[in-house]
Amino acid sequence: MVMTNDTTHDASPRLNFAKAAPKAFKALIGFDAAARDGLDPALVELIQIRASLLNGCAYCLHMHTSDARKAGEDEARLHMVGVWREARNFFTEKEQAALALTESVTLVAQGGVPDDVYAEAARHFDESELARVLALIFTINTWNRIALSTAKVAGEDERAAH
Numbered sequence: 001m002v003m004t005n006d007t008t009h010d011a012s013p014r015l016n017f018a019k020a021a022p023k024a025f026k027a028l029i030g031f032d033a034a035a036r037d038g039l040d041p042a043l044v045e046l047i048q049i050r051a052s053l054l055n056g057c058a059y060c061l062h063m064h065t066s067d068a069r070k071a072g073e074d075e076a077r078l079h080m081v082g083v084w085r086e087a088r089n090f091f092t093e094k095e096q097a098a099l100a101l102t103e104s105v106t107l108v109a110q111g112g113v114p115d116d117v118y119a120e121a122a123r124h125f126d127e128s129e130l131a132r133v134l135a136l137i138f139t140i141n142t143w144n145r146i147a148l149s150t151a152k153v154a155g156e157d158e159r160a161a162h
Contacts (some may be wrong), residue, residue, distance in 0.1 A: 001082065014149075032139040036136055038132065043095060045065075045071065046077075046098065049064045051141055053082050055141065055149050059147040059148075059152035060140065060144050077090050097121045100120065101120075101133065103115055
């Protein structure tokens with residue numbers, strides 16, 4: 001089987017997940033809200049941006065970079081999220097640990113979550129925070145998959161409609 005990176009979609013619209021599976025959609029919104037509860041909003045956006053970059057989700061990337069800007073995030077940091085390892089000076093050690101964990105969990109099939117990555121995150125977050133960071137990573141990966149599977153268009157933000 002040859003995998004391509006062709007994301008061209010035919011002209012027929014795909015399903016609206018929120019309308020087609022309202023209970024699942026509501027449950028995911030609740031899980032997402034519980035995950036982010038008490039976490040630094042800037043950190044939340046950095047995690048969501050990094051996962052969306054890794055998953056190639058333009059819809060979520062646009063949404064979360066826009067949210068980060070509205071929340072006052074520094075434009076230079078937004079530009080550096082994709083290359084954070086080469087631009088560590090833009091991010092705190094805690095943010096770097098969260099970004100590394102985000103990468104490992106998002107790309108879990110490529111080698112799991114290494115002990116050193118987990119230990120570094122555990123050094124910066126207490127158990128409750130770490131559990132919520134993990135939950136946030138789980139939710140953004142789910143949102144990315146929903147957006148990609150249903151061909152959401154970057155720049156359209158449907159959150160206000162729900």
